[in-house]
Amino acid sequence: MLYKVVSHMLEQEAVVEAQNSTQAKRKACRLWGVSPSDEWHGISTMQARKLTEKERRVAAVAIKHRNICLHTDEGGSTVSIRNTATALSVINQLIGTDTGYFG
Incomplete structure (x- = not known):
């Protein structure tokens, strides 16, 4: 969990x-x-x-596909993820940003 x-x-x-x-x-x-x-x-x-169901879905997709799309006012970029630990690290970095998923 x-x-x-x-x-x-x-x-x-x-x-x-x-x-x-x-x-x-x-x-x-x-x-x-x-x-x-x-x-x-x-x-x-x-x-x-x-994590809420919505947060778990986002985390599961990030871990499964090993990439996370980051969208900013200047555009978007994709971060490639090598393993679950790295995915969790990236998710932790997203917590403090205005992603709409973590708040």
Whole structure:
């Protein structure tokens, strides 16, 4: 399952693959170099939720086809994806942009 993890203390968001929200938070901690037990920045300060159906469809297409079309006011471009980890990395980069899929 894909989870969106938010850390307001670290001002970070990430999409991670996990079995449950606790595992998602632990994986986000590893990603951000934070101890899960840190009382100020650890899992107790984070929120994790499953991606919505729309978000999952977009992520699944990105992972399956290994490309993501990015559209801006100046035009569009395609990013080629080599593996699932890279796809998740690109999806994480899209979270903060005005794509209409993540918000």
